[in-house]
Amino acid sequence: MEKQTVTIYDVAREAHVSMATVSRVVNGNSNVRQNTRNKVLRVIKDLNYHPNAVARGLASKKTTTVGVIIPDVTNIYFSELARGINDIAEMYKYNIILASSDGNTEKECRVFNSLLAKQVDGIVFMGRDVTTNLRKAFNDAKVPVVLAGTTSKDPVEPSVNIDYRAATDEAVSQLLNNGCQKVGLVCGALKYSINREYRLAGYRDALLKKQVEFDEHLLFETSESYQDGYDLAPRLIQNGIQGAFVSDDELAAGILNGLTDASVNVPTAFQLITGNNTKFTRVVRPELSSIDQPLYDIGAVAMRLLTKLMDHDVVANKNVVLAHQIINRNSTN
Incomplete structure (x- = not known):
């Protein structure tokens, strides 16, 4: 019998039991005698039967x-x-x-x-x-x-x-404490709550604690792509930014390479912290400091x-x- 033709009916017929008994065995119901269970399991193995998850869920109203x-x-x-x-x-x-x-x-x-x-x-x-x-x-x-x-x-x-707000606060605070007077926030679109309600809020928290005035010219919205980051690097330099928290690792890798190609040394002249600690942080040089999310x-x-x-x-x-x-x-x- 071919694998795809095997049904619960075939198993029940070969084991000389009801389809309900086969169903109970398949679903781990304890209300089956051990010798009957062993017989059904043996037939399931012999026929190479694979229960259909949707069909199996009809009785329990679950599809697993x-x-x-x-x-x-x-x-x-x-x-x-x-x-x-x-x-x-x-x-x-x-x-x-x-x-x-x-x-x-x-x-x-x-x-x-x-x-x-x-x-x-x-x-x-x-x-x-x-x-x-x-x-x-x-x-x-x-x-x-x-x-x-x-x-x-x-x-x-x-x-x-x-806690994305607290994480952004910590990253920006570290850059400010490291002597960066102008710290930028580079993130995805502010229409998304993770950027508007959490990252921007955390950025403002860090500035407030250091009594640094918020400057909208230090805030950059992107599509969080490598190319966006690379293209953004000259603008960061032109705005006199000395450090940035970047929401996405691929975006940060683009900024890093853009800065390097513009002969800006990282971290001597510009410091970067990124957001996700994926492999992008370790395949670039210098390796990127990052928020480590589990x-x-x-x-x-x-x-x-x-x-x-x-x-x-x-x-x-x-x-x-x-x-x-x-x-x-x-x-x-």
């Missing part, structure tokens, strides 16, 4: 499948989060449907609804922000949603992050939180904030 929405599969930040999600999903016997939103707010809603149509038991969302339309979709859904490495202006959804752990904890919500467990803290630190390398004094 979760959806994961990622804005950019090529971005190291999100791919590292996804690795943590996947490992915990496997541990708890969940299959993953990974869907890319391409960072498009309209597509996020379409992808979300598409996953719901596949009857997933829950969704982990990674993105730049939670729009009004997306929040409505979350609220209308009958499955739990957890944000991973994703903030919103009003953090009502269960989430796992670091990216794998953020994904793993988000998935574990989702499993608890899917099982209707009591969760005391639905907005988890993990610890961060600054790793100093050769781009700072």
Whole structure:
């Protein structure tokens, strides 16, 4: 019998038991006699039967499948989060449907609804922000949603992050304490809450503590690409900036190379701290100082939180904030 033709009916017929008994064995129900269980398991092995997750979930109303929405599969930040999600999903016997939103707010809603149509038991969302339309979709859904490495202006959804405001404050404070009189903030679009409500706020916190007046000319919005960073370097030099906190590692690598090509020495004449501590920080020279986010752990904890919500467990803290630190390398004094 070919593998793809094997059904629960075939197993039941060969084992001389009911399909309900096979279902109980497959789902780990203890209400099956041991000799019957052994016989069914032997037939499953002989026929190379692989239970269909959707069909198996009809009785329990679960598909043992979760959806994961990622804005950019090529971005190291999100791919590292996804690795943590996947490992915990496997541990708890969940299959993953990974869907890319391409960072498009309209597509996020379409992808979300598409996953719901596949009857997933829950969704982990990674993105730049939670729009009004997306929040409505979350609220209308009958499955739990957890944000991973994703903030919103009003953090009502269960989430796992670091304290991005405090981290930015620490990075900018370090640059000011290192003697940089003009410190820039280079980040993604301020329309996203992570940049507007957290990073910009943390930047202002650091300036206020040092009694440094905020200057909008030291604030730069970008698309967080390498080329954006490289092209931005001359403007940073022209504005007399001596140090910068950069939200994204690839963006920071572009700035570093742009400064180097303009004969600006890092860290003697310009200091850099970046935001994610991915491999980009270590493949450039000098290596980049960075906020160290536990990216794998953020994904793993988000998935574990989702499993608890899917099982209707009591969760005391639905907005988890993990610890961060600054790793100093050769781009700072």
